[in-house]
Amino acid sequence: MSDALDAVRRFQEAFDAHDVDAVMAAMTEDCVFEDTAPPDGRRHVGQAAVRAAWEALFTGRPAFRAEETMACGEHVVVRWHYGFDGGHVRGVDLFRVRDGLVAEKLAYVKG
Template identity: 45%
Template sequence: MTQLTTSEIIDRFNHAFVHHDPTALDDLIADDCVMEAIQPAPDGARTEGREACLTFWRALAEDHSTQFEPEEVSVSGERATIRWRYRFGDGPADSVRGVNLMRVRDGRIAEALGYSKTGGEIPLAAE
């Protein structure tokens, strides 16, 4: 089987959230994956290991009351930057913009560091 490129992995990752398809994440996450969420301030929660990262991301992808919108994706080698908007309501103030700094190793996401433009709390499904 051919190993997926960083671009293909990130496209599938984004697809899981845009289309609320948590099963799309199953083959994308490395055993030693590290994820840093955007909350709680100031440093966000650190999650380590495939199952823990999958649990967090699956809950987020399953939440039909929110919408993830990738705005720009940039890939360079094993690194990717995803600039996004996360909507958690219908009002103009019910969204936040942010960025994920991703690293793909051996065809799997090994690192995902999330940062956002907010000082307040965001209602995330995984909380």
């Protein structure tokens, strides 16, 4: 298993548990998260901004489920399913890992 895949799996376990502290411990100090807010998503940069984005997201108790994970070097792609009352959406996260930590998580939704 690749180091990048290991790093993303640690991140995903913390994410699935809605454990903000563990998610942030799995990310670099200069981390980037791009969410799927319409129309083009919002960009959150650095530990404080990304932490705030996770805290807001986890308040709603999101029902994400990873469907497939692929790694190529420092990049990992996770295809996911997000269920909610009245439906669901699918999307992908493009991760970049640096020094065993998630440096970027760029989210895209099928719509």
